[in-house]
Amino acid sequence: MKRYFITLLLLFVTSLLFAQNAQPTEMADAFRSQGKIYVVIATIAIIFVGLAIYLVMIDRRLRKIENDN
Template identity: 60%
Template structure:
C-alpha cells in the first residue's frame, strides 16, 4: 500500500512532464537580449547566499545551546 501511495504521484508527475512540449521561453530571450538576465541571476545568488548565511548562523546558535545543556 505504501509503495502504491508513493508510485501514483510519481507516475502523475511523469505523465505531466512528458505531456509538455518544448517551446522557447520568450521572457528569457528578452531578458538575455537586453542583458537583464544577469541582474536576475545576481539577485537569485544574493538571496541564496543570504539564506545560507542565515542557516549557518542558526546552526551555530543551536550547537551552542546543545553544548550548554
Template identity: 50%
Template sequence: MKKFLLLIILLSVSVSIFAQETNGVDMATELRSSGKIYVVVAVLAVIFIGLAFYLFSIDSRLKKIEKLQK
C-alpha cells in the first residue's frame, strides 16, 4: 500500500512538470477562456475518484474472502 501511494505521488509530480510547458494548445485556450475547462477537470476528477473507490472496495471484499478461506 505504501508503494502504491508513493507511485501515485511520483506520477502526480511528473505530470505537473510536463504540464508547465508553454506551448499554447488552442483547444485548451478556448476552454479556459470560456470557463469550460473547470467542468472537464471536475468530470475527470469524479471519474478517477469513483474508480479509486471501486478498486478499494473490491480490495476490501477480497481481503474478507481470503480471511474466511483461512
C-alpha cells in the first residue's frame, strides 16, 4: 500500500514539474495577481486528500470482508 501511495505521489510531483514549462494563461495570471490561486490549489488538494482517504477506507473494509470469509 505504501509503495502505491509513494508511486502516485511521485507521479503527481513529476506532472507538476512538467506543467511548469507550459505557457502561462490569462486566467492563471488573473488568479495569481488577485491571490485566488491559493484558494484553487487548496480546493484541489482537499478534493484529492478526500478521495485518497475514501479509497483507503474502502480498501480496509474490503480486506475485513475478505478476511471474514
